[in-house]
Amino acid sequence: MSSLRQFKATDLFNFNAINLDSLTETYNISFYLSYLARWPDLFSVQCTPSETLMAYVMGKAEGTGLDWHGHVTAITVAPEYRRLGLAEGMMTLLEKVSEEPYDGYFVDLFVRRSNKVAIEMYKRFGYSIYRTVIEYYSGDTTEDAFDMRKPLKRDVDRQSVRENGETFRVEPHEVVF
C-alpha cells in the first residue's frame, strides 16, 4: 500500500529513510531539481499513507532518431520496503510515461555488473543486456556496467535490443546521447 506519485522538490526534506542507505548516493540540489525542471513525469516516488517516502525513481528522455528513449538514472527502495513490488510499480510507470507522452523506442539503464539482484530483477521486467560499458563506474574500484534495454511499443521490430549483448563491449564515451 503505497501512493505512487510524482516527486516534489520538497520531498528532498523527507527522503532520509531511503538515502541513508549506503547504496543510495545523495546528490546536490541541482541534480534533483534539473530532472524535475525537465522531466517532472519521469521522477516518481512511492510513499506511505503518512507520506513517508519509501522509494523513488528518476529518469529522463534522450537520444535522437531511433535512439530516442527513456532512461532510468536512479532507482532505489528503502531497505524496510524491499520485495513489496515497489520497484516494479515505479518501473512500470516510467515505461508507460516513456511511451506516452514521450513516445520513445525503448527504456534503458546502467547497472553495476556485480549488482546481481538488480540485474535479475530487470530481466524479470523484460530487460536484456544490450552492451557492456567498460569501467563505466569509477571511484575506489572501477567496475563495468551493463547497459540494459527493454523495447517499447514504438519499436515494432525490436531493433533496440539484441542477443548476447553482453559481448558487445564499448567505452564509456560511446554511450553518451
Place this chain on the structure above:
Amino acid sequence: MASTPDLDKKLKPIYDVMEVGNYREGIQLCNKALKKQPDLHIAKALKALALERSGKMNEALLLCEELQWAKPTDESTLRTLSMVYRSAGKYEPMIKLYANASKANPMNENLATQWFMSLARMLDFKGQQMVALQLNKNFKKTNYMFWAIMSITLQGQNVPANQPNVMYRLAEGMMSKLNAEGKVQTIEELQLYLIVLLGQKDRYADALALLEGDIGKKTKAIENVELRHLRIELLIKTGRWQDARDATKQILQNVNSDDWRTIIQYFDTIFLPVQDADLKDSDNLAEARAFTTEQVQNETKNPKRGPFLAQIELEKRVQEKIGDNKAKMLDLLVAYVDKFGSKTCCFEDLSGYIANLCSEDASEFCQRLRENHGEKSGTVKEICIQINIVRFERFTGQHSKFSSTQSMALVNKFWKLYEDALPFGKDLEQTERQYGDDYSIMAAHLLIDIHKDTKSYFPLLSAVFILEHALDASKHNYQMKLVLIRVYELLGAFTCATGLYSTMGIKHVQHDTLSHFITDRASSFGLFDEALRQLYSAHEIYHSNEAETPEMILQAYKYSTFSKMQEFIEFQSRLENSLQKMIADREMIRLEFLKEDSVSRAVSWLQELEITNLKYDDQFAESRIDNRDTTVMLNWNPKDSPSVEALTRPASQLNRIWMTLFTLVPRILKHMAHLHPIDAEYEKLMAALEKLTTSDLSGALTEEEAKLAKILFHAAKAFQRLSVAIADHNSNSASKEEPAKTAAAVKEQLVAAGALLKRESVKSTGVLPWHTFHELTMTVETVAYLNVVNHCLQNLIATKAAKKATFKATGSVIQDFMAQCRQALQSVQTDITALRNVVRPDRIRSGLLYEICDGSAVDFIRSPSHQALIEEKTLKIGTSWMNSLINLQQESISRIV
C-alpha cells in the same frame, strides 16, 4: 561592442588561459588589453572573473561596479559579469545591467530573455511580468505569454483565499483568450491553467471541464499520474460520485491495485454521499465490501498489500461511524499479520489501526498473534514475524508496565534472539542488514527506558556495547548508528558521536534535515573546534541553495515546467528560512566568540560582528521553518509516550526561545563593546531579555542556559546604570545621581549575577554525562561574556567619565566582581583536575570498567567473548571525555583575568 573577428582574435589568448585555470596570466593579459583600449568592457569583465576565480572577490566586485557605471550592452561582457556576481551571491546588479542593455537593443531577444531571467533569480514577479509581456510583443512567441501568466500567478499566490484575487483573475483572462485561440497545447500549459483556476474559490467545475474538454483530451491529461488524481478529486468535489467511483475502480482494477491515494478516493465516493445514520444498510457500504473483497481475491501471485489494507481501512471507518465492528476489525488485523507478518513494514502498515484499538482489544490482538505464531524462529520468515510481534507488543504498552528487572530480562532475551538469527544471515551482502538487527535496537530501546527510570548510566553503556557489536555484523545499519550517536551524546562522548556521524554519508540537503543530530548543543562538550567544524560543513547547504536553486527556477522557465515553479520556490524558501539554519548561525556566533580567548580580542570581535541578520523579533522567529527530520529514527514506543528520538535528546530540542537568547547575548555585548550610550535599541534588547528571564523556560532552555540569561541581564543592567550615571555627570544634568548610589546600584546587579554564578562542584560517578560538560562549559562561556562586561564597565569609567574619581567606588565594585569571575573559573579547574584523574585509561580500567562488568545483569556484558569490545569502547569513551576535559581546562585557564 559586437563581436568582430578582430576582437575575437584579441580575446582568444585570454579565453585560452582562463579555460585551463591560469587566472594569473589571464589578469596580466587583460591588463595589457586594457592598456591599449581602456574601454574594452569585455577585457575588464574577464579580469573581474579571473580575480574572482583566484579568490579576490572584493577586487573583482570593485571592477564589476566600475563596469556597471559604463552600462555595457554586449552579451559576452554581461554574461561574464553575471558569472562573477552569481558566485558572490549578488543577483540584484544584473537586473539593472540587462534592463539597460535590453532597452538599448530592444530587438535583441537574448538580452530581453536574460533580463527576464535576472528578475526570476530575484523572484521579482512583477518585473518578470512586464518583461515577459514585452518579449511577447516584440518576438511574438506564445511561450512568453505563459511566462507572463506564470509571473502574474506567482504574484497572486499569497492573496488570502477569501479575498478577491485580481492577479488570478487577470491570469485567467489571458489564459482563456489563449485557449480560445487554440494556443494552450501542452500538459504543462494546461497545468498552469489549472493552477490559476484552482487558486480561486469554487472553481472545481471549471477546472474539471478543462480536464475533460478538448485540451484535456489533446494532451491526454488522464494518462498523467497527477492530473488523473486531480480529476478524481474534482469529480468528488463536484459530487459526481458515480464517475469518480468508476474512475478509481478502473485504476485499482487495471493499473495499480496498491495505489493508496486512489483507494482513499474510492472510499470518499462511498462514504461522502451517505449520512452516517443511513450507512449501515446502504448500497454503498455493500458495494464497498464487495469491491474490496473482490480486490483481495484478485491478489493471488505476489499479493500487494493495498487491497488487504483497504479492507481494514473500510472496517475501521465502519467501526467509527456505526460501531459494533470490533470483532471483524480484529480478525482482519490478525489475518494481515498472518499474511504479511514477514515484511518489515507490516508493523508500520498496521500501527495506525492498532493505536485506535482499546487496550483490551490491543492485548487480544497481540495474544492472538502469539497463539498463531508462538515463538517460532526456525526460518528467516519466522524471525521477521517474531520481530513484528515484538514491535506490536512494545507499541501496545506491554514493555511500559515492566520493572527494571523485567526489562533487563527482556534485553537478555532479545540479545539471545539476535544471536540466534545471525547464522541465517551469513551469506548476506556487506551492504545488507542482518535479520535480527531490530532485536538489538529494541534491546537498546529497553536499556534507554531503564536509564530514564533509574537515572543510571550503566544501561546506556550496555546499549553502546550491544549496538557497536551488532554494527560489526551490519556495517551500514544507519538505524543503529542514529541510536548510538544519541547515546554517545548522552554519555558525554562527543568524538565517539562525530566519528559515527561522519560514516553516514550525510550530504547536501541532508545537512539541513539531519545535522541537528550532531550540532544540537554541540558546544556543550567543550570541544569548540570540532563543534564549529560540524556546523560549517553542514552550513554549505545554505550557500548551495543560494547559488543553485535560482538557476533551477530558470531551468523550469526554460523548459516551461510550470507545475514545478511554486514547488521550487517553496523549496528555496524552506532552506532560506530554515530553523536549523538559524540555530546553526547562532551557534556559530557563540563558538566564534569563544575562539577569541583574550578579552581585548573578544571585544574587537564583537565590534566587528555584523548584526543586520541577527534578528529575534516575533515575526522572524515565527516564520522559521522546521525541516529537521525527527521521524527517521525507529520508534515502537506506544503512541502517547515520547519517541526514542525525543527520549535520547541530551536536553530539550532547540527552539525559538533558545534562538532569542543567543541572539540577544551577542547583540547586547556588541552594544557594550562599542561603549555606545544607552539608547532605545539597548532598552529594546533589555526588555526582550527581561521577558525571557521572567517567563517559564523549563522545557525550552536548560537550567544553565536560563541562568546565563539572568546573569547577563543583571550585568547588562549594571552597564546601563553606570553608562547613564556617567552621561548625567558629564553633562552635569539635574537628575545626576550620587556616586555612592551608582556604586550601590551597580553592586546590587553584580552581586545578583555573582550569586547565580556559584555552583556546586561536579561529582563524578565514573561516567561523565553530557550534563557535566554542559555545566562546566556554560560556566566558562558565561565568564567569557562577563569578562567583556567587566572590561566595558572599566572602560566606561576610564574613557567616558569626565572625572574618573567620581566613580572610584564603582570601580572597586567591578574589581570585586572580577574576583568572583576568577573564582568561578578556578572552581571549573578544580573540577576538571578531579575528573581528569577519573578518566585516565588506567583509572578507567580499574574503576569504570570494573564497575561495568562486576555483577552486570546484562548477559552480553557477562559473556567473556565480549570483554575486548567492552574495554575498547569504554576506553574510547574515556578518550573522548579526556579530550573534552583538556580542552575545557585550557579554555578556562585562558580566561582568567
